[in-house]
Amino acid sequence: MIVLRGLRKRLGARDVLAGIDLEVPRGQFVTIFGPNGAGKTTLLRILSGLMRPSGGDVYLGGARLEDDSVALRAMVGVVSHHTYLYDDLTALENLVFYGKMYGVKDAPERARRLLEEVGLSVFAHDPVRTFSRGMQQKLAIARAVIHEPEVLLADEPYTGLDRRAGEVLTGLLRRFKERGVTILMVNHDFDQGVALADRVIILAGGRVALDELVTSESLRLIRERYEELVGGKYAGVDQKQ
Amino acid sequence: MSFLSKVLALVEKDFRAEFRTKEMLSVMLIFALLVVVIFGFAFNPTSQVTRKIFPGILWVAFFFAGVLGLNHSFTRERYNQALHGLMIAPVDRSALYFSKVLSNMAFMLIVELVATPVFLVFFDYSPAGRLPGLVSVVLLATFGFVAVGTFLAALAANTRTSQILLPILLFPVVVPVVIAAVQLTAATLAGSSTASFAAWLRVLVVYDIIFLVVPFLLFDYLLEV
Numbered sequence: 001m002i003v004l005r006g007l008r009k010r011l012g013a014r015d016v017l018a019g020i021d022l023e024v025p026r027g028q029f030v031t032i033f034g035p036n037g038a039g040k041t042t043l044l045r046i047l048s049g050l051m052r053p054s055g056g057d058v059y060l061g062g063a064r065l066e067d068d069s070v071a072l073r074a075m076v077g078v079v080s081h082h083t084y085l086y087d088d089l090t091a092l093e094n095l096v097f098y099g100k101m102y103g104v105k106d107a108p109e110r111a112r113r114l115l116e117e118v119g120l121s122v123f124a125h126d127p128v129r130t131f132s133r134g135m136q137q138k139l140a141i142a143r144a145v146i147h148e149p150e151v152l153l154a155d156e157p158y159t160g161l162d163r164r165a166g167e168v169l170t171g172l173l174r175r176f177k178e179r180g181v182t183i184l185m186v187n188h189d190f191d192q193g194v195a196l197a198d199r200v201i202i203l204a205g206g207r208v209a210l211d212e213l214v215t216s217e218s219l220r221l222i223r224e225r226y227e228e229l230v231g232g233k234y235a236g237v238d239q240k241q
Numbered sequence: 242m243s244f245l246s247k248v249l250a251l252v253e254k255d256f257r258a259e260f261r262t263k264e265m266l267s268v269m270l271i272f273a274l275l276v277v278v279i280f281g282f283a284f285n286p287t288s289q290v291t292r293k294i295f296p297g298i299l300w301v302a303f304f305f306a307g308v309l310g311l312n313h314s315f316t317r318e319r320y321n322q323a324l325h326g327l328m329i330a331p332v333d334r335s336a337l338y339f340s341k342v343l344s345n346m347a348f349m350l351i352v353e354l355v356a357t358p359v360f361l362v363f364f365d366y367s368p369a370g371r372l373p374g375l376v377s378v379v380l381l382a383t384f385g386f387v388a389v390g391t392f393l394a395a396l397a398a399n400t401r402t403s404q405i406l407l408p409i410l411l412f413p414v415v416v417p418v419v420i421a422a423v424q425l426t427a428a429t430l431a432g433s434s435t436a437s438f439a440a441w442l443r444v445l446v447v448y449d450i451i452f453l454v455v456p457f458l459l460f461d462y463l464l465e466v
Binding site: 048074087089098100103143 | 333465
C-alpha cells in the first residue's frame with residue numbers, strides 16, 4: 001500500500017530523513033517511535049503531500065505520489081495534533097465543507113453519521129471554538145475519515161487528550177483498523193503505541209533503527225530498543241542542531 | 242467534484258465564517274468611513290482642489306481598507322493549521338487562490354458599495370458621468386488590486402510580520418492599478434469621452450490578466466515556501 005524508496009529530506013544543513021526504505025502492506029497498523037528530530041513528523045508530512053521530498057520516491061497504492069499528487073491525496077486521511085478545523089464554523093459545517101473538498105457524495109449525511117460515531121451529534125450545530133480539546137480532536141478524526149481513506153496518518157493524535165478521550169480515540173482507531181484501513185501513527189507513549197500496532201518502526205537520526213512486527217516474543221526486544229534509542233544517544237537531536 | 246464547485250465551496254466557507262463573525266467586513270467598513278470623515282475635516286470638501294483630488298481620496302480609502310481585509314483573509318486559515326487541512330485535500334491549490342480572490346473581491350465591493358455614497362454626500366459631489374462607466378472602473382481596479390493582493394497575502398501569511406509585510410510588498414506592485422483607477426475614476430466622474438481614458442483602461446485590463454495568470458502558475462509553490 002505504501003512504498004518508500006530511498007526517501008530523503010534535507011532541511012537547512014540537516015538531513016532530517018537520510019534514506020528511508022519501507023513497505024507497508026494494506027491494512028497494517030504501524031506505530032512509529034523516535035526521539036525528537038528523528039524525522040517522524042517529516043515522514044508523515046511527505047506522505048500526506050504537505051512537503052516534497054529532497055530525494056527518493058513515495059508510492060501509494062502503486063502510483064508515484066509526485067506524478068498524481070492531487071488524486072493520491074484523496075486516498076489519505078490525516079490526524080495531527082493540529083485539528084485543521086475552522087473555529088467559526090459548526091461541527092457539521094466543518095465536516096460538510098471537508099466532505100465537499102474530498103468530493104464525498106451526500107456529504108451532509110456522511111457528516112451526520114460520523115458525528116454520531118464520534119459521539120458529537122448533540123453538538124453538531126455548535127461552533128468549534130466552544131469545543132474542549134478532546135471534542136475538537138474527536139471532530140478532527142471525523143474530518144480525517146470523512147472520505148473513507150485507505151490510509152490514515154496519525155501524528156501524535158493523543159496530544160492534549162485526557163484518559164477518557166484517549167480511550168475513545170483508541171476505540172476509533174481500532175474500528176478503522178478492523179475496516180482494513182492502513183494506519184501509520186507517530187506516538188511517544190510506548191504502551192499506547194503498541195496497543196493496536198501490528199508493526200513498530202523506530203526512527204533515529206533520519207534512518208530506520210528498528211523495524212519489527214509486534215508479537216508477544218518481539219515485544220521485549222522492541223521495548224529494549226525503544227528505551228535505548230528514544231531515551232538514549234539520539235534523544236533531543238533537534239535541540240542539539 | 243469539479244474545480245469550479247470546489248472554488249465555490251471554499252467561497253461559501255469564507256462567507257459563512259465572515260458573516261458569522263463580521264470581523265473583516267466591520268474593520269474594513271469602519272476604516273473606509275473614518276477616512277471619509279478625516280479627509281472631510283482635513284480639506285474643505287467644497288473647494289475646487291478637493292474636487293480634483295476626490296478620486297484619489299476615494300481610492301486611498303478603498304485600497305487601505307482592502308489591505309486590512311487581505312491581511313485577514315489568510316489569518317483564518319492559520320488557526321488550527323486549517324491551511325494544511327486544505328493542502329492535504331485533493332484540491333488543486335489554485336482553487337484556493339481563486340476562491341480567496343472571489344471572496345476578497347466580494348468583501349471589498351461591499352465596502353465600496355457602502356462607502357461610495359457616503360463619500361459623495363460628505364464631499365457634496367455630484368458625478369457628471371454615467372454609472373456603468375464608474376462601475377466598470379471599480380470592478381477592474383478592485384480585481385487588479387485583489388488578484389495581486391491575495392497572492393502576496395498568501396506569501397506574507399507564512400511570516401511572523403505578515404501584518405506589516407503585506408502593505409510593503411503590495412503597494413509598490415500595485416502602483417499601476419492605483420494610477421489607472423484614479424485617472425479612470427476622475428474621467429468617468431467628469432463624464433469625459435471614452436477615447437480620453439482608453440490607454441488607462443488598457444493598462445488596467447492587461448494588469449488584471451497578468452496577475453490572474455501569474456499566481457495561477459505559482460500558487461502551488463508559494464504555499465510550500
